Every structure is written in C-alpha cells, then in structure tokens.
Amino acid sequence: MEPNEKARETIFEIIENQIEANEPPETKRTYQRLIDLGYNEFVTKQLIGQCLAVELFGIMKYHEPFNETRYIKNLRHLPKEPH
DSSP: OHHHHHHHHHHHHHHHHHHHHHEEEHHHHHHHHHTTTTTTHHHHHHHHHHHHHHHHHHHHHOOOOOHHHHHHHHHHHSSOOOO
C-alpha cells in the first residue's frame, strides 16, 4: 500500500469513527449535507478529510492541540477549501 493510500485510509477511518460516535456532530451533519448535494461517499470523505488534514498538520508540525472550533468552521464551509 502506498503511503498516500495509507494516510487516506487512516483519515477515512477517523471520519467514519466521528460519524458513528456523532462526535463532533458537525461531521455527521456535514457528511449528510454533502451527500444531499450530490457528492458521492468517496468525494464526501475526501472533502471532510481536507478539514481533518488541516488539524493533523497543526498537531504534527507545530505541536498544536486539535482546534475543534476551526475544524467545525471548515466543515460548515465545505465544499469550499478549508484554511
């Protein structure tokens, strides 16, 4: 398995866990909203994964804590690119 595939698989697993646990609830709401807009499951998870990647980057590169406020803000703005 390629490193990018493994990273994507891990991010998708985190998203699935968030949806199943409904924590934060915005992940599940965003997932359903994007599906309702016509995005397929894979693309929907990719979009949510971009928001998650922003947070993971901050954790790994800058040793910042997970910024749930920014994560939720980015989820709410999808399909616009997170920042």
